[in-house]
Amino acid sequence: MKTITFGIDYKEYSSIEEMDPQDQALVKEAIEALKGSYAPYSGFNVGAAVRLEDGTIVRGSNQENAAYPSGLCAERTAMFAANSNYPGKAMVSLAIVGGFNRQVSPTPCSPCGACRQVMAEYQTLGGKPLSVIMFGTEKAWKFDRVDDILPFIFDSFNDK
Numbered sequence: 001m002k003t004i005t006f007g008i009d010y011k012e013y014s015s016i017e018e019m020d021p022q023d024q025a026l027v028k029e030a031i032e033a034l035k036g037s038y039a040p041y042s043g044f045n046v047g048a049a050v051r052l053e054d055g056t057i058v059r060g061s062n063q064e065n066a067a068y069p070s071g072l073c074a075e076r077t078a079m080f081a082a083n084s085n086y087p088g089k090a091m092v093s094l095a096i097v098g099g100f101n102r103q104v105s106p107t108p109c110s111p112c113g114a115c116r117q118v119m120a121e122y123q124t125l126g127g128k129p130l131s132v133i134m135f136g137t138e139k140a141w142k143f144d145r146v147d148d149i150l151p152f153i154f155d156s157f158n159d160k
């Protein structure tokens with residue numbers, strides 16, 4: 001038996017201006033996406049934007065439903081739309097913003113476990129690292145690949 005320790009590197013920003021121009025643009029798309037959020041039950045609005053390898057940006061927002069489990073998170077809305085409309089194009093970056101009353105919160109918006117699992121699948125499918133930006137107006141984080149936010153990913157492709 002041995003004990004193994006591992007760590008991850010990620011970037012922390014204290015304002016959008018500190019980010020790369022491409023990342024700033026993606027965050028702004030996620031903020032735009034927030035306008036389409038339909039969240040009458042939780043009141044928590046989430047916007048996401050995914051950039052494909054050719055620069056195409058696809059937006060998504062959370063969509064709730066009176067039958068609660070029928071709703072969907074912003075990230076999965078964006079990723080499912082991206083792979084539906086642009087199959088075969090790798091997803092290379094995903095930005096997430098959230099907050100109540102369509103206001104972007106000061107702290108980073110962190111994706112749920114189910115969305116992380118879906119990110120992992122599309123990262124594998126695309127064959128390129130998919131970076132994840134969790135944005136807040138006073139603090140934002142960037143992770144270079146999905147593995148960094150979902151260690152020990154379940155990936156059935158691993159067996160192939």
Ligand code: THU
Pocket residue numbers: 039042044045046061062063064071072073074075110111112115
């Ligand atoms: N939500 C997202 O859109 N993304 C996440 O990763 C976490 C949660 C949504 C689902 C629901 O509409 C609302 O936020 C409150 O949970």
